[in-house]
Amino acid sequence: MTIEIRNIKVGNNNPFVLIAGPCVVESEELILSTAKRISEITQKLxxxxxxxxxxxxANRTNINSFSGIGDExxxxxxxxxxxxxxxxxLTDIHSESDIEKVINSVDVIQIPAFLCRQTDLLLAAGNSGLAVNIKKGQFLAPEDMKHAADKVASTGNSKILFTERGTTFGYHNLVVxxxxxxxxxxxxxxxxxxxxHSVQLPSNSNVSGGQPxxxxxxxxxxAAVGIDALFLEVHPEPSKALSDAASQLPLSELEELLVDVKKIDKVIKSASKRN
Structure with a gap:
């Protein structure tokens, strides 16, 4: 299936799409400058x-962890x-009321992994008419994502994406x-x-760690297996990030990685067309 987000086609052997940016909105300067730089890189490539x-x-480990600069x-x-x-x-939503807040400001709403079985939330997301990215729960078998998709699709909205972000492997660890x-x-x-997020070490002491x-x-x-999009949290200085500091990719390393992924993606999808 191909879904369209603005002028971008996702799926059905189209070239992979990059979904990227800082974990959370920390400031206008950070967001606009990072968005501009990633846009420059992706336009070039x-x-x-x-x-x-x-x-x-809304799902921080510690009550004192940074959660945002204010919704509006x-x-x-x-x-x-x-x-x-x-x-x-694209931005996350955690409740039905969140959808009302963002519906006129974003193109894709994302269901966090912890909430991928929440029926009312999935139905509300579908009814928004926006594309819906459902992150696979760390506790869920991949085939069970069909049920999450069916909930969204029951509203008549088929603009659905699935995201792999690792599976719980004992305490404080994920494996893909x-x-x-x-x-x-x-x-x-x-x-x-x-x-x-797949390299996180969840809830390790007071904050989630990571293995970047x-x-x-x-x-x-x-990319070698075959994907329709690559999701990366990217920050100019991950060590100073206010959220997920241990698992974001430095902005300075993004272009080199994308060059590699694009080469692999092209080979895999060319082979798929031949078959």
């Missing part, structure tokens, strides 16, 4: 680009990315089973690989 940033983080302010900044820079935008990319593809919707050295290998491996 001719890679379709959707900007990602959460307007708030953050959403206004995301709308600037979409309207002034002309870049499609690349077979899940194939299994979810077989359900019939475009599949996204989240190569940054595995971001690039996972991205390349997923």
């Amino acid at each position: 001719e890679i379709p680009f959707i900007f990602k940033s959460s307007f708030k983080k 302010r953050a959403i206004r900044i995301l709308k600037k990315v979409r309207d002034e820079l002309g870049i499609p935008v 089973d690349m077979r899940s990319l194939i299994v979810m593809h077989e359900i019939g919707y475009p599949v996204v690989m989240d190569a940054t 050295k595995f971001i690039k290998p996972l991205a390349r491996a997923a």
Whole structure:
């Protein structure tokens, strides 16, 4: 299946799409400058680009962890990315009321992994008419994502994406089973690989840790299996990020990785066309 987000086609053997940006809206300067830089890179490499940033983080490990700069302010900044820079935008939602807040400011709403079985939320997301990216729960088998998609599709909205972001492997660890990319593809919707959340060490002490050295290998491996989009949380200075500091890719390393992924993606999809 191909879904269209603005002028971007996702799925059905089209070249992979990049979904990327800082984990959360920290400031207008950070968001606009990062969006501009990623846009420059992707235009140079001719890679379709959707900007990602959460307007708030509602699932932090610690009560004292940074959760956002205020909903209205953050959403206004995301709308600037979409309207002034002309870049499609994706953001997370955590409740039905969140959808009402963002519906006129973004192009894709994302269901966090922890919430992928919440029926009312999925139905409300479908009824928004926006594209819906459902992140596979860390606790869920890939074939079970069909049920989440069916809930959204029951509203008449088939603009659905699935995102792999690792599976719980004991306490405080995640592992990516690349077979899940194939299994979810077989359900019939475009599949996204989240190569940054997949390297997290969840809820390790007061905050989630991470192993960022595995971001690039996972991205390349997923491209070799076959993906429709690559999801990366990208920050100019990850060590200073206010959320997910241990699992974001440095902006300075993005272009080199995308060059590799594009080469792999082209080979895999050319072979698929021959078969």
